[in-house]
Amino acid sequence: MRNFYIHYFDASSDEAYFNHSRDFKSYFLRFDGDCAIELMQMPGIPKSKNDPRKQFSGLTHFAIQVGSKQKVNALTEQLRKDGFQVVSEPRTTGDGFYESVILDPEGNRVEIVA
Structure with a gap:
């Protein structure tokens, strides 16, 4: 994901943040201006059951x-x-x-x- 946004949308990335006690990892991707996206990874979180091609509640x-x-x-x-x-x-x-x-x-x- 990080490389996707860097490659296609010219994002820049902070270094990875690791919280080893929670097995949590994240990066902040920054775009021109004030916009940023945080990419987070934590193995215990299940994938969405929603179909991404259709609209759904949430993001x-x-x-x-x-x-x-x-x-x-x-x-x-x-x-x-x-x-x-x-x-x-x-x-x-x-x-x-x-x-x-x-x-x-x-x-x-x-x-x-x-």
Whole structure:
């Protein structure tokens, strides 16, 4: 996951944090501006039973702004070529955003926004 966001979305990463007594590990990924995502791993937590291609309660998706329609198109095609699922093709939404939606390696819905 860490390498995915660094490679495709130009995130930078802090060093790993380990809490050995809880068998917990995390990284903070930082994007341009004030946005950060914490990736956490703890072996005892079960995987979601939800289908990531469908909407569900809880975190449904998050968006990463890439700056232009051309970048949305290019990144969407690169991710498809690299074997990632495109859930929603690039388009202008009803509220005026140009975006696509892909699934990251763990099945999280990620909007790629101009």
